[in-house]
Amino acid sequence: MxxxxxxxxxxxxxxxxxxxxxxxxxxxxxxxxxxxxxxxxxxxxxxxxxxxxxxxxxxxxxxxxxxxxxxxxxxxxxxxxxxxxxxxxxxxxxxxxxxxxxxxxxxxxxxxxxxxxxxxxxxxxxxxxxxxxxxxxxxxxxxxxxxxxxxxxxxxxxxxxxxxxxxxxxxxxxxxxxxxxxPPSLNLTVGTVLRASMGARGWPQVDEWAAQADEIAPTIVGGSWDRGGADLGPQGSVRAWARIGVNGRSISDEPPAADFVWNPALGHERMVKLTIEQVATLQGFPSYWRIEGRKTARYRQVxxxxxxxxxxxxxxxxxxxxxxx
Incomplete structure (x- = not known):
């Protein structure tokens, strides 16, 4: 058709x-x-x-x-x-x-x-x-x-x-x-969907993080094309992401390194950040789908x-x- x-x-x-x-x-x-x-x-x-x-x-x-x-x-x-x-x-x-x-x-x-x-x-x-x-x-x-x-x-x-x-x-x-x-039985949580990519650089705490990220993602907020940078949305969204140990204030260029220490009790800087590719995964895009442009434009598209x-x-x-x- x-x-x-x-x-x-x-x-x-x-x-x-x-x-x-x-x-x-x-x-x-x-x-x-x-x-x-x-x-x-x-x-x-x-x-x-x-x-x-x-x-x-x-x-x-x-x-x-x-x-x-x-x-x-x-x-x-x-x-x-x-x-x-x-x-x-x-x-x-x-x-x-x-x-x-x-x-x-x-x-x-x-x-x-x-x-x-x-x-x-x-x-x-x-x-x-x-x-x-x-x-x-x-x-x-x-x-x-x-x-x-x-x-x-x-x-x-x-x-x-x-x-x-x-x-x-x-x-x-x-x-x-x-x-x-x-069927609602599908186990599509943030932890299960992103575990492999979060551990791609040898981050040793990936299983600990994935186990507590045992829920679906909050609504991803693309934001306005007219203002702001690449982040996961307003304060309400940032708080929702923080509950599963994710820093929603910005987007990372790559998954956490092997020496990253994840400790949400110490604030946002000790939470993991998502990459644009991970956000695309949470949106249901296949891994082969390429997003063109600079960082903020790529995030807005996704x-x-x-x-x-x-x-x-x-x-x-x-x-x-x-x-x-």
Whole structure:
């Protein structure tokens, strides 16, 4: 099945959908570093670096292109009531509305938008949801707003994803039926997933650390592209990481050395730091997936990505619904 993806980022959504059987005809992103990541991993993909607000799809897609899925991992949407503004000024809402307009113009068989869970659950986002709903209603799509937790689909992290799923020719009930979580018995904790990489340089305390890191990761916060460096998020996130002996105030270039002494009682400097590759593992990226750019740009790409295993599960459910109809 053929897909088009908007705001493709580091490719987490695209990778999961590819694994579910969707072949991208075009991927669009406005950041050169993200496009470089996509090209490094999938040289044959058709990747366009451009601002979505000025995107003219028919200049880059033959008119005969049959689109089974239009997918978009859009930047964090704010409620329409709070967009006022000095930061962000409604740009994210414009991207959401543009995605709805493109769906009505391109008429893909299905639409998938991934964003923050608040977009789905909170009343003050109702006007924001209408930015895309008005196009879907007019074009005759059936749709669902839903929230999933990436941990239910094989990601070692508590990460809520807000989704809009729409189908043009019926089948939304079939999608609901086919979206299946994995058994909760999977032992995907921070300690089990990162133990091997933490011990890669001979760190003797790796087993001690892994044994107490016996829980899934807190939500990884990618942060704003406009400010800050590479860290694991605001103070609440830093405190959550500290509970499993991780220093969330910065990102390391490599795992702990053999002479590193881990003693969280002495403060953050005696806690381990994660590398970007380890954060990518906690996001569900395979080890072979290369992230291009400088350190902060690499972290932003990983932290803001859709976890590929969650995208895979949603893609399988969409593919089954499209096949049934």
């Amino acid at each position: 053929r897909s088009v993806e908007l705001c493709a980022g580091a490719g987490g959504l695209a990778l999961g959908l590819e694994q579910a059987g969707f072949d991208p005809a075009l991927l669009v992103d406005n950041r050169d570093t993200s496009c470089a990541t996509l090209r490094a991993n999938r040289p044959r993909w058709n990747i366009l670096s451009t601002d979505l607000l000025g995107f003219e799809p028919r200049l880059h897609l033959p008119r005969s292109t049959h689109i089974d899925l239009l997918a978009a991992g859009l930047p964090r949407v704010k409620s329409a009531a709070t967009v006022s503004r000095p930061r962000g000024s409604g740009w994210e809402l414009e991207l959401l509305e543009t995605t709805g307009r493109l769906a009505s113009e391109l008429r893909p068989r299905s639409l998938l938008i991934e964003n923050v869970p608040e977009l789905v659950t909170r009343l003050e986002y109702r006007e924001s949801r209408s930015c895309v709903e008005k196009y879907l209603d007019k074009a005759g799509y059936e749709y669902r707003w839903l929230v999933i937790d990436a941990r239910d689909f094989g990601v070692p992290q508590h990460r809520l994803l807000g989704l809009l799923v729409a189908l043009r020719d019926g089948g939304i009930a079939s999608f609901d039926t086919n979206l299946k979580a994995l 932290g803001n990505a859709t976890p590929p295993p969650a995208a895979f599960a949603v893609g399988l459910a969409l593919r089954a619904a499209l096949t049934d109809h």
